[in-house]
Every structure is written in C-alpha cells, then in structure tokens.
Ligand SMILES: CC(=O)N[C@H]1[C@@H](OP(=O)(O)OP(=O)(O)OC[C@H]2O[C@@H](n3ccc(=O)[nH]c3=O)[C@H](O)[C@@H]2O)O[C@H](CO)[C@@H](O)[C@@H]1O[C@H](C)C(=O)N[C@@H](C)C(=O)N[C@H](CCC(=O)O)C(=O)O
Ligand SMILES: Nc1ncnc2c1ncn2[C@@H]1O[C@H](COP(=O)(O)OP(=O)(O)OP(=O)(O)O)[C@@H](O)[C@H]1O
Ligand SMILES: N[C@H](CCC[C@H](N)C(=O)O)C(=O)O
C-alpha cells in the first residue's frame with residue numbers, strides 16, 4: 045500500500061507494516077510513538093526513522109524529523125485507524141465484551157454458539173486466539189494493537205467469518221482493540237479491579253464505557269446485563285449513542301431470566317424471549333455462568349442469530365477452561381474446582397456457585413497477584429472468609445513483590461484464615477483436610493500455566509497440581 049493512500053498525501057513510499065516498538069521497525073514501517081507507563085515512545089522516533097520508518101504517528105508536540113508526522117491528540121487512536129486500513133479485511137462479524145468479570149467466558153461461549161450455528165468462528169482474549177481446532181496464547185488479554193489487528197486479519201485469511209474479542213479496560217484505555225468495525229458489544233458487570241492502573245472506580249468505569257461511546261460502530265448492538273448496579277448507567281450511555289440495546293437478565297426485556305434451578309451437574313433456565321418462555325438445560329453450574337450464557341446468547345442474536353436455534357445450542361456448551369472446572373475428586377470424595385476468580389466479586393460468585401453443591405464444608409484456597417491493585421487484597425480476604433468454612437491464603441503470581449507481604453494484606457481482611465505460602469503445599473493441605481461432603485475451591489489462576497515469581501515464570505497449573513496432590 046502506498047503511504048499517500050493511507051495518510052492522504054502524495055507520499056510514494058510503500059508501507060510494509062506497522063509497529064509501536066521501535067525495535068520492530070523495518071524499512072516501510074509506520075511507527076506509532078506513544079507516551080506509556082514506563083517509557084515515552086516519542087524518545088525512540090529518531091531510532092525508528094533511522095531503521096526505515098516511513099511515517100510517525102505521534103502527538104502534535106512530538107519532535108519528528110526525516111519522515112512525515114501524522115499529528116493526533118490521541119495518537120493511539122489515530123494509529124489504530126490507519127493500521128486497520130492496512131490490515132483489512134477482517135472477519136465480517138466482530139463483537140466485543142467488556143466488564144470486570146466474565147469477558148473470557150463470554151467470548152468463548154459466543155465462539156461456540158456461532159460454530160454450532162454453522163459459522164467459522166474464533167475468539168481473542170485471555171485464553172489467546174481460539175478457533176475450532178487451535179489455541180495460541182499471547183500472555184496478555186490484549187497484547188497490542190498491531191498484534192490484535194494482524195491476528196484478526198489472519199483469522200479472516202483462514203476463513204473465519206465471526207470473531208468475538210475481550211475488550212479489557214487496559215486495552216480500551218490504550219486503544220489496543222479497535223479500528224475495525226465492531227457490530228455489537230456486551231457489558232457483563234462492574235466491580236473493583238485494576239485500581240493500580242486506573243486510580244479510581246470512575247476512571248475504570250469510563251475506560252470500559254469507551255466500548256459503547258467510541259469503539260462500536262454507529263447503530264451497533266449493545267447487549268447489557270441488567271442485574272448489576274451499573275447496568276442502568278451503561279444502558280443510558282448506549283441509548284445516548286443511538287445503539288440498538290438488548291437487555292438480558294432477571295430485569296431483561298430482550299432475554300428475561302425467569303428462573304434458575306440448579307441440578308447436580310448443571311442448571312435449568314427459564315428464559316422469556318419473543319413473547320414465549322423457553323426452557324434451557326445448561327450443562328454448567330453457577331449463577332455467574334447463567335449470566336454469561338445470557339449475554340453470549342444476546343450477542344449471537346444481536347448479530348443475526350435465530351433466538352430458538354441459539355437457545356437449543358445452549359445445552360451443548362462446553363465448559364470454559366479454568367472457570368469452575370472440576371479438576372479431580374479426592375480419595376476422600378471431595379470435588380476440587382479450579383476457578384479464575386481474582387476479584388472480590390468473582391470470589392463471591394464462585395463460592396455462591398459451589399455452595400448449593402456442598403453438603404459439608406467449603407474450603408477456599410487463593411492468593412492475590414503482585415504488582416496489581418493492592419486495595420482488592422483485604423476485600424478478597426473478607427469475602428472468602430465470610431462465605432467459606434475454611435480459608436487458606438497462599439500465593440498467586442507475586443511478581444516483583446514479597447509474597448509474605450501480599451498474603452498478610454489478604455489475611456488482614458480474612459478472619460480465621462490459615463496461611464500457607466507455597467501454592468502446592470496449600471493445595472495439598474486443603475485436599476488432606478477435605479472429607480467426602482466437602483468441596484474445595486482453588487481460586488485465582490484458572491487456566492494459567494505458571495507462577496510468576498520475580499521475573500521468572502515457574503510452571504504451575506492448578507488442575508495438574510490438584511490431581512497430583514489427590515493421587
Ligand atoms: C500497564 C500496561 O497495560 N502496559 C502495557 C502497555 O504499555 P505502555 O504503553 O505503558 O508501554 P511502555 O512500556 O511504557 O512504552 C511506551 C511505548 O514505547 C515503546 N517502546 C518502549 C521501549 C523501547 O525500547 N522502545 C519502544 O518503542 C513501547 O512499545 C510503547 O509503545 O502496552 C504494552 C504493549 O501494548 C503492553 O505490553 C503493556 O502491558 C504490560 C506488560 C502489562 O502487564 N499489562 C497488563 C496489566 C494488562 O494489560 N492486562 C490487561 C488485562 C487485564 C484483565 O483482563 O484483567 C490485558 O488486556 O491484558
Ligand atoms: N458474569 C459474571 N459475574 C460474576 N463473576 C463472574 C462472571 N463471569 C465470571 N466470573 C468470575 O470471574 C472469573 C473470571 O472469569 P472470566 O475469565 O470469564 O473473566 P474476565 O473478565 O475475562 O477476566 P480478566 O479480566 O482476567 O480477563 C471467573 O472464574 C468467575 O469466578
Ligand atoms: N488479567 C488479570 C489476571 C489476574 C490473575 C491472577 N492470577 C493474578 O496474577 O493477579 C491481571 O493481570 O490482573
């Protein structure tokens with residue numbers, strides 16, 4: 045593609061790619077120079093030009109010499125728009141999910157429902173890039189805009205027509221997932237997380253709302269879970285933008301959750317839609333999964349899916365990796381569930397999901413991540429201690445922090461909890477303690493394959509360790 049075509053000038057240079065890291069610039073690259081949390085990308089402009097950058101997208105005040113300067117007050121947004129024109133085409137139908145919890149579960153469910161409807165579908169998020177027969181992990185929910193758009197374009201080349209992605213608050217505030225037309229967006233819920241990065245709940249909420257105020261294309265669908273304290277506000281924002289609102293939940297109008305009856309291995313949902321009541325047998329436990337199923341179905345319907353057909357597919361949904369995944373049943377007979385709950389609200393949801401299935405004691409084992417929101421630690425401790433019978437506080441990705449200090453911050457809220465630093469030892473202790481009527485919840489790591497200690501990632505998988513400890 046000719047540079048002039050892209051930036052509206054007579055520049056003849058050929059554009060060969062896009063980069064936001066100067067070390068990835070090759071001749072023909074358009075370089076995006078952004079002030080970040082650790083570096084100021086503007087300091088690398090000269091190096092990028094030296095390496096062959098043909099244009100620099102940066103703030104008006106940035107110093108650019110030797111290549112055209114595409115000036116923008118929000119250079120990340122301008123860069124996303126240009127890069128999208130370079131990487132196009134994308135899957136024809138793209139949807140996004142935001143919310144504190146449930147994004148990964150939703151995009152995975154949407155991918156499965158589309159597939160059952162006969163589409164070639166994919167999802168992008170915490171689990172990586174997932175298609176019907178492959179999963180490639182990236183380490184972050186949304187790595188960066190160049191990877192995001194090139195992955196989307198790559199999916200289209202593979203024949204994917206339908207893609208669902210997670211719009212994390214970091215990703216939204218850094219314009220890491222946009223530029224391409226997004227036909228519908230969903231809001232799952234809003235509660236405390238990531239205040240280390242956003243500072244306040246207001247700023248965190250505002251970052252999430254960019255999905256509805258800016259990222260979705262005009263007239264797009266907005267699927268809103270109604271049973272969250274923020275739902276009405278999100279709905280008002282979506283309506284003010286003129287989006288096609290679909291409300292789902294107990295207070296929902298499009299898909300109304302009339303009742304939910306837990307069964308041993310799942311639950312039966314009664315959902316009112318299109319003037320009729322539908323009975324859905326769901327092979328997943330927990331109110332939170334029922335909520336995710338409703339928003340996921342809402343997204344499928346918002347993008348043209350048939351209501352009846354979509355409901356009939358719900359009974360065939362496969363569980364999502366690391367979300368209330370049953371790892372093993374101990375010799376004593378206690379099931380061990382692995383769940384990615386890493387916020388106070390998620391811990392509450394995970395425990396509420398398991399409580400109806402617990403005859404004896406509910407044993408919760410968890411920790412909090414290092415270099416992340418410190419304020420959530422005692423809150424996680426408090427909710428776990430209040431709702432469980434036994435709590436063991438352990439480690440979960442201490443990163444650069446002292447693990448003992450993280451544990452004591454969690455313990456400060458967790459009255460009566462035990463402390464066992466090593467995660468394997470903690471899991472072994474919980475399993476040794478559990479009797480036949482008890483249930484064990486291992487929270488916080490879900491699908492993760494490593495324990496991040498310092499800058500090392502030590503192999504660790506809750507499911508595998510639970511099986512080993514139970515053997
Ligand atoms: C706090 C945060 O989100 N940081 C992310 C962000 O960094 P940043 O823009 O602040 O970048 P920076 O390191 O200060 O550098 C500024 C600019 O200079 C450039 N640079 C930098 C150094 C250099 O030598 N040359 C150069 O060109 C960088 O490429 C960047 O464009 O952009 C980088 C590239 O896109 C990300 O790798 C990085 O993620 C860090 C590693 C991270 O840990 N992020 C986590 C918190 C995160 O984003 N998590 C959310 C999910 C959370 C959830 O779902 O719960 C996610 O979406 O994954
Ligand atoms: N709808 C929901 N309501 C409340 N809690 C939920 C909901 N969905 C999931 N959870 C809880 O949050 C955990 C993480 O779920 P999931 O991975 O789907 O969320 P996410 O938004 O993608 O998280 P992340 O921000 O880390 O990417 C689950 O393991 C569960 O404990
Ligand atoms: N995407 C989330 C995942 C956290 C999972 C937990 N295991 C932790 O390390 O805190 C984050 O980076 O905050």
Ligand SMILES: [Mg+2]
Nearest residue numbers: 147148170185
């Ligand atoms: Mg996720």
